[in-house]
Amino acid sequence: MKKFLTLLIMMCVVSFMKPAQACTNFLITPGASVDGSSMISYAADSHVLYGELYHYPAADYPEGAMREIVEWDTGRYVGRIPEVSHTYNVVGNMNEWQLAIAETTYGGLEGLENPEGLIDYGSLIYITLQRSKTAREAIKTMAELVANYGYISSGESFSIADPNEVWIMELIGKGQEKGAVWVALRIPDGYVSGHANQARITTFPLANKQNKNSITSKNIDKLLKNPNIDCVYAEDVISFAKKNNLYAGPDGxxxxxxxxxxxxxxxxxxxxxxxxAMFNQVVDGMDQYWDYATGRNINRAKPYVKGEAQTPENFPTNRMPLWVKPNEKVSVLDMMAFMRDHLEGTELDMTQDVGAGPFHCPYRSRPMGWEIDGVEYVHERATATQQTGFSFVAQCRTTPINNIGGIIWFGVDDAASTVYCPMYTCMTEIPLCFREGNGGIMEYSETAAFWIFNQVTNWAYTKYEYIHPEIAKKQAAYEQGWVDGIAKVDERAAELYQEDPAKAVEYLTRFSSKEAEKLTADWREFYKYLFVKYMDFNIKEAQTTPKSYKYYAPKVQQPKYSEEYYRAIIEQTGDKLKVY
Known part of the structure; x- marks a missing residue:
């Protein structure tokens, strides 16, 4: 997600290929989840992205209707394409049929964006959600949209899920040529995957007599007919690279x-x-990839040279696998926890160096990279980050009634401090606290969850080790409570559906809105409580006023800095603060 965003990860001289934003997706197949759901998560990270829940109501259109294309990042009008006769209800990044799509931008080689294209990556997601029921339909729709109308954005990784399967699709433009080159792989059931602004699909099974489960875009209709197909790719994904001197090795x-x-x-x-960081929480043996993941050792037989055609000798030999089989099944609460990681438990734990300040705050001001005495350094970029506009866990469930089963667990602001609220994707109206147009990135709104959560979170950054545990306690109570109570909500919705499907939709709309507004109101009061308690570097605790007193002062704590931090002060100031 790069909505109106400037470069965030310019960390070294060769980072010209890295995207102008940073998002994170984790993907869980039904066989890898506790309840048999497919799940994908998404953090839309941008310093200027406003957190709101998008809604595209289902609609019917007359023959000849046209759809305007507005670039998601910039708001720029691009053009028009023909509209289909019927579009589906979409809430956030999930539709009424429990199809969910998320993305991270990896950028890729320069010169492959096509300014003449009509379809940007954001439009590609939301148009596809309105036109497709399944992950396979979505892949076909996305491939046809970029082929027919051209692709205007840089390289993207997409997570595509429905209740039965999860796919990863990576796509990049063809420069002055129309369309895009791409590969889509079904994640084996029982496995998990992830991507975070670096393309991850490496080799893939080519369509031939030995690989009957692979097809090219030339035969993409087979994707909908043959459930065994687990790899599909643009017919020219290799030939385009060879023709443009990007690759000079064997096709295989x-x-x-x-x-x-x-x-x-x-x-x-x-x-x-x-x-x-996510893989490390679900499987053993990830230590072997630590040097690669930290960038300290990207092992190539021959170095990569910009502008030269690559061969397999230029490819890293120590990359992580695209997917892994978790030791234990993953729950929706686990997914939320994955989104809150700050590299805790590693040598790069963001709470443990001097940059965390005296109260161990795991966030750093941007830019991420800097130079001292001719040496380049970086701050870490963990999954949880301060500039998140919104994030979610999309849960595609194998419920008896498919089109009232989808839940997008939605939160605004920093994933580590947000609360993921269940929004049923059949809902027909978005609660005011999450609604588009209720405030903006430069327009404060007292009724918008984005601003209320930002108040709490930004206050927590000032005394993190004391305030964040209070946030985490309330966060856990809400999320566990909803997870425990969803079965009863589903049961009531199913009863109403038998009477009238519209009644079930109305019920789930009311439930989602009520819970979101209740949470937002509570968080508003929570901020007041935290501000009063922690103002002026103090920690105040109210005391019972004795009968003979008109008022009684609160108990005040003034926690000292850690010895480590005091030593850092002395190291910088010398004897200036010494008592004589």
Missing amino acids: QFSFSDVYAPVDFSGARACEIRVW
Whole structure:
């Protein structure tokens, strides 16, 4: 997600390929989840993205109707394309049929964006959600949209899920040529995957007599007819690279990521490390990829040279796998926890160096990179970050009634401090606190959850080790409560659906709106409580007023800095503060 965003991960001289934004996706197949759901998560990270829940109501259109295309990042009008006769209800990044799509931008090689194209990556997502029921339909729709109308954005990784399966699709433009080159792979059931602004699909099974489960875009209709197909790719994904002197090796060893988006230090340290952090929580043995994920050792037989055609000898040999099989099944609460990671428990734990300040805050001001005495350094880019506009966990469930089963667990602001609220994707109206147009990135609104959560979170940054535990306690109570109570909500919705489907939709709309507004009101009061308690570097605790007193002062704590931090002060100030 790069909505109106400037470069965030310019961390080394070769980071010209890295995207102008930073988002994170994790993907869980039904066989890898506790309840058999497919799940994808998404953090839309941008310093100027406003957190709101998008809504595209279902609609019917007359023959000849046209749809305006407005670039998602910039708001620029691009053009028009023909509209279809019927579009589906979409709430956020999930539609009424429980199709969910998310993305991270990896950028890729320069010169492959096509300014004459009509379809940007944001439009590609939301048009597809309005026109497709399944992950397979979505892949076909996306491929046809960019082929027919041209692709205007840089390289993207897409997470595509429905209740039955999860796919990863990576796509990049063809410069002055119309369309895009791409590869889509179904994640094996029982496995999990992730991507975070670095292309991750390397080699893939080519369509031939030995690989009957692979097809090219030439035969994309088979994707909908044959459930065994688990790889589909643009017919010219390899030939385009060879024709443009990007690749000079055997077709069978072609690596999409290594040709179209070669990983460098920033691609590993700011991007792949977020995938590593999630994998490290679900499988053993991730230590072997630590040097790669930190960018300290990207092992190539021959160095990558910009502008030269690559061969397999230029490809890294120590990359992480695209997917892993978790030791234990993953729950929706686990997914929320993955989104809140700050590299805790590693040598790069963001709460443990002097940059965290005296109260161990795991966030750093931008820019991420800086130079001292001719040496370049970086701040870490963890999954949870302060500039998140919104994030979610999309839960595609195998419920008896498919079109009232989808839930997008939606939150605004920093994922570590947000509360993921269940929004049923059949809902027909968005609650005011999340509604588009209720405030903006430069327009404060007292009724917008984005601003209320930002008040709490930004206050927490000032005394993080004391305030954040209070946030986490309330966060856990809300989320666990909703997870525990969803079954009863589903049961009541199913009863109403038998009477009248519209009644079930109305009920779930009311439930989602009520819970979101209740949360927002509570968080508003929570900010008041936290501000009073922690103002002026104090921690105040109210005391019972004795009967003989008109008022009684609160108990006041003034926590000292850690010895480590005091030593840092002395190291910088010498004897200036010494008592004589």
